[in-house]
Amino acid sequence: xxxxLIGCGAVAGNHLAAIGKLPGVExxxxxxxxxxxxxxxxxxxxxxxxxxxxxxxxLDEERPDAVHIATPHHLHCEMACxxxxxxxxxxxxxxxxxxxxxxxxxxxxxxxxPATLTVCFQNRFNPATVVAKKLLAEHGGVACARASVTxxxxxxxxxxxxxxxxxATEGGGVLINQAIHELDLLIGFCGKPISxxxxxxxxxxxxxxDVEDTAELLISFDSGATAFFTATTAFSCDAPNFDELYCKxxxxxxxxxxxxxxxxxxxxxxxxxxFSLPGKECWGTGHYxxxxxxxxxxxxxxxxxxxxxxxxxPVRVLLAAYRSSNAGTTVPIK
Ligand SMILES: NC(=O)c1ccc[n+]([C@@H]2O[C@H](COP(=O)([O-])OP(=O)(O)OC[C@H]3O[C@@H](n4cnc5c(N)ncnc54)[C@H](O)[C@@H]3O)[C@@H](O)[C@H]2O)c1
Numbered sequence: 001x002x003x004x005l006i007g008c009g010a011v012a013g014n015h016l017a018a019i020g021k022l023p024g025v026e027x028x029x030x031x032x033x034x035x036x037x038x039x040x041x042x043x044x045x046x047x048x049x050x051x052x053x054x055x056x057x058x059l060d061e062e063r064p065d066a067v068h069i070a071t072p073h074h075l076h077c078e079m080a081c082x083x084x085x086x087x088x089x090x091x092x093x094x095x096x097x098x099x100x101x102x103x104x105x106x107x108x109x110x111x112x113x114p115a116t117l118t119v120c121f122q123n124r125f126n127p128a129t130v131v132a133k134k135l136l137a138e139h140g141g142v143a144c145a146r147a148s149v150t151x152x153x154x155x156x157x158x159x160x161x162x163x164x165x166x167x168a169t170e171g172g173g174v175l176i177n178q179a180i181h182e183l184d185l186l187i188g189f190c191g192k193p194i195s196x197x198x199x200x201x202x203x204x205x206x207x208x209x210d211v212e213d214t215a216e217l218l219i220s221f222d223s224g225a226t227a228f229f230t231a232t233t234a235f236s237c238d239a240p241n242f243d244e245l246y247c248k249x250x251x252x253x254x255x256x257x258x259x260x261x262x263x264x265x266x267x268x269x270x271x272x273x274x275f276s277l278p279g280k281e282c283w284g285t286g287h288y289x290x291x292x293x294x295x296x297x298x299x300x301x302x303x304x305x306x307x308x309x310x311x312x313x314p315v316r317v318l319l320a321a322y323r324s325s326n327a328g329t330t331v332p333i334k
Contacts, residue, residue: 013045
């Protein structure tokens with residue numbers, strides 16, 4: 001199978017290292033508007049790949065079976081639609097896009113295409129997530145939950161790449177970028193979100209960004225469960241993500257990073273071999289596991305691991321949270 005990648009920046013190495021471990025998948029082309037970045041990726045991960053600065057030219061000339069999209073957020077929808085229109089399978093970095101209108105465009109493009117789109121929510125497949133979901137089912141599901149993302153990003157981080165910290169190109173701040181994985185997991189634990197009341201603020205990065213660095217959301221689910229979610233990049237360090245799930249039978253499941261506790265006591269579980277790959281701990285370690293599943297799905301050995309429809313849900317929640325914060329009211333989620 002021939003594959004390609006658009007956007008040879010910080011996260012691209014996670015994709016390319018993962019593809020390199022998959023027999024039968026060849027990286028034939030790399031694209032970045034900064035050619036040196038594509039050349040550096042070629043040198044490290046794919047010595048025979050062709051290098052492009054124009055992704056449409058790459059798709060047309062190389063005709064890959066699949067393409068990975070790891071570019072700034074405002075480019076995701078357009079690039080994915082262009083690939084799908086050419087019948088090329090897409091592995092799309094989170095978030096899928098930055099507006100409701102783009103969700104509709106992507107959905108339409110996927111429906112019309114013979115190709116598949118899979119979204120990079122790798123943390124869904126972390127052993128801790130899978131074990132916690134199983135435990136939750138044994139204890140009757142969620143009555144209420146709280147979760148938080150408390151990380152540190154300094155002004156230099158936001159200034160390093162022009163697209164970061166800007167509504168037009170990032171689509172928002174901590175919610176749409178750093179916290180979307182945890183929001184996605186929370187939704188996976190709690191069910192279908194129906195409304196949100198939220199406040200977003202910029203506490204520590206007024207000099208560098210025009211979006212929120214801090215958010216608090218009260219989310220209601222159709223099961224009757226509620227969840228309180230907080231996120232910030234204004235903390236002093238990258239603390240492990242935290243989830244606490246109060247079960248309907250009165251038990252309490254707590255996740256601190258990849259550790260699980262049941263009623264406050266450690267709950268040991270097996271971590272499969274080969275789980276970890278180099279990469280930032282806070283990004284999770286699951287790119288390889290998810291990318292392997294993506295290619296297995298293309299070979300029809302497994303179902304699509306992360307459907308567009310499910311990956312759209314956290315985006316709808318955070319877009320509703322922005323509207324709620326602006327309006328000062330509870331907002332329904334489409
Ligand atoms: N799944 C995860 O855990 C995870 C982790 C980090 C980043 N991400 C996501 O990956 C994406 C990229 O993030 P990053 O940190 O690597 O950003 P980055 O800025 O380091 O890399 C983006 C790259 O895209 C290139 N680019 C911009 N416009 C382009 C165009 N028109 N054509 C080709 N290339 C173009 C840039 O030159 C840059 O090299 C974002 O969506 C981000 O949210 C996901």
